[in-house]
Amino acid sequence: MRLFECGTLVPGCEWHTRADNDAEIVRRVVEHLRNAHGETVIRENMVDNIKARIVDENKVGA
Numbered sequence: 001m002r003l004f005e006c007g008t009l010v011p012g013c014e015w016h017t018r019a020d021n022d023a024e025i026v027r028r029v030v031e032h033l034r035n036a037h038g039e040t041v042i043r044e045n046m047v048d049n050i051k052a053r054i055v056d057e058n059k060v061g062a
C-alpha cells in the first residue's frame with residue numbers, strides 16, 4: 001500500500017490518503033489540494049512534488 005501525508009507538502013495539514021497505486025494517490029491529492037487548500041491550478045511540478053512524497057506504507061515507522 002502506498003501512503004501520502006499532506007503534511008509533507010502543506011505543513012500542519014493532518015490529511016493523508018492510501019491507495020494501491022501512485023496514480024490514484026495523485027488523483028486524490030489533487031482533489032484534496034483543490035478542496036482544502038484552494039489550489040485551483042495544479043502545475044506539473046506539483047504532481048512531481050506529490051509523487052516524490054509518496055511512500056511505501058510498510059516502510060513507515062519500521
Ligand SMILES: [Zn+2]
Pocket residue numbers: 006007010013014015032036037
Ligand atoms: Zn492538506
